[in-house]
Amino acid sequence: MSLSESDLRAAIAREMPGVRADLERLVRIPGIAFEGFDHTQVERSAEAVAELLRGCDLDTQIVRHGGQPAVIGRRPAPPGAPTVLLYAHHDVQPTGDVSRWTSDPFEPVERDGRLYGRGAVDDKAGVMAHVAALRAYGDQLPVGVVVFVEGEEEYGSDSLNDILAAHTDELRSDVIVIADSGNWDIGQPALTTSLRGLVNLFVEVKVLRSAVHSGMFGGPLPDALMTLARLLxxxxxxxxxxxxxxxxxxxxxxxxYPEDRFRHEGGVLDGVRLIGKGSITDRCWTKPAISVLGIDAPRTFEAANALQPTAKAKIGVRVAPGDDPKSVYAAVRSHLEKFVSWGAHVEVTLESDGNPCVIDATGPAYDAARAAFASAWDGVAPVDMGVGGSIPFIATFQELFPQAAILVTGVEDPQSGAHGPDESLHLGEFERVCVAEALLLRNVAEALTS
Incomplete structure (x- = not known):
């Protein structure tokens, strides 16, 4: 006999203090998979997640294939019931300049109903939403579950394809819930149905064999920084x-997406005009975007009176759904080679790319999800939204498990500040997310059990 909605709500309310305590323990582990950081902390993070899953009676293992550790936990389905894969990641972004944080990034602190700390929302709250739903059911789980918690998502998921290839049978499922996105607003749930892809590349211009005196040679000679700026x-x-x-x-x-809300959430300074044409959601979700992410150049206080011989920039391209990262890279490279000024030498190299995705969010699993979200948010129906950011492995899941319904959910809201200073989780919304996931498992069981 499945648990009723009121039973599940009561169970989630009962479990939330322990869920929050365990979330805070996870936040205190600085599990950063980037080069140059202490990767023993990523190991600690994986062990902590594995312990949480074992506490939910899942058969759990830590796996790695050339990269950082991921965690897989399994509980088989009751006869005739579907299996749901619950994805999250336990690694986090670097903190950046710690002086820009109001409090210690790895010491969770509550202020005004929000929990602050690196990873508090992205994506350790995603891990704990899965744990909360499992704890709410105890030994009455109506579906089979595979929990897959990755350990290097923030660093590009370099070993993910190898992990998926090695553990395909263990991860095979009917429904995949990827808890690494967000909701449209506080009080307004959402399902993410499209994400842009990504191409990161470098462009370097060269004009001289070495630096030369800016007074003796300035005028006839182009310097590399000016040439690069003109090209960008x-x-x-x-x-x-x-x-x-x-x-x-x-x-x-x-x-x-009202402009005043966008400007507020983006921290746009007064007087700065938005760029591009079309609606803001089109510009953020369904059209390409190009950004200059960094430039290698002398710092101003170290700059000599010399013409620089070379300059290099990192460019990020967000690839619209429906486009191909390989053709996007070729187009940008061709553009840069064509428009470089004054005969400067130019070299373009690819750093990384990832596919965009579009999800056809129709069918019984999506109906089950929408009903769960509407119930958890007390009658507020979820919207279908796009995301301007990228989760390239979703396309990999689509290719590997073409019959599975993929639900992209999450715990973030527009004030979460993921990847930035003072990242935070809205605790009231987090409880709704946990209720929604518990209801989703029940609804999927009812919709898909044969």
Whole structure:
């Protein structure tokens, strides 16, 4: 006999103090998979997650295939019931400049109903939402469950394909819940149905064999920084639209994103105009975007009166759903090679790429999810939203498990500040997320059990 909605709500309320305590323990572990950080902390994080899953009576193992440790926990399905894969990741972003944090990034602190700390929302709260749902059911779980918690998502998931290939049979499922996105607003749940892809590349210009005196040679000679700046400026037209031929984009996002809200959430300074054309949701979700992420150049206080011989920039391209990262890279490379000024030598190299994705969010699993979200948010139906960021492995899951329904959910809200200073989790919304996941498992069981 399945638990009723009131039973599940009561169970989640009962479990929330312990769930929060365990979340805070996870936040205190600085599990950063980037090069140059202490990877024993990622190991600690994986062990802590494995312990949590074992506490939910899951058969649990820590796995790795050339990268950081992931955790897989399994509980078989009752006869005729479906299996649900619950994904999250336990690694976190570096903190950046710690002086920009109001409190210690790895010491969780509550302020005004939000829990602050690195990973408090992205994505250790995702881990704990899965744990909360499992604890709510105890030994009455109506579906089979595979919990897959990755250990290097923030660093690019380099070993993920190898892990998936080695553990395909263990991860095979009917429904996949990826708890690494967010909701449209506080009090407004959402399912993510599209994400942009990503191409990161480097462009380097060279004009001289070595630096030379800016007074003796300045005038006839172009310096590398000026040449690079001129080249980067060609990536956009005067309105800020991407000016690279061959990139795909589309319009027609169904959700309105008011400009005042966007400016507030983006921290836009007064007087700074937005760039590009079309609705804000189109510009963020369904059209390509190009950003200059960094430049290798002398720092101003170290700069000599010399013409720089070389300059290098890192460029990030967000790939619209429906486009191909390989063709996007080729188009941007061709553009840079074509528009470099004054005969400067230019070299373009690819750092990494990832596929965009579009999810056809129709069918019984999606109906089950929408009903669960509407119940958890007391009658507020979820919206379907896009995300301008990238989770390239979703396309990998689509290829590997083509019959599975993929539900992209999450615990973030527009004030969460993931990847930035003072990252935080709205505790009231977090409880709703936990209720929604518990209801989702029940609804999926009822919809898909044969």
């Amino acid at each position: 400026a060609t990536l956009h037209d005067d309105q800020g639209e991407v000016a690279v031929d061959g990139l795909i984009g589309r319009e027609g996002a169904s959700v309105d």
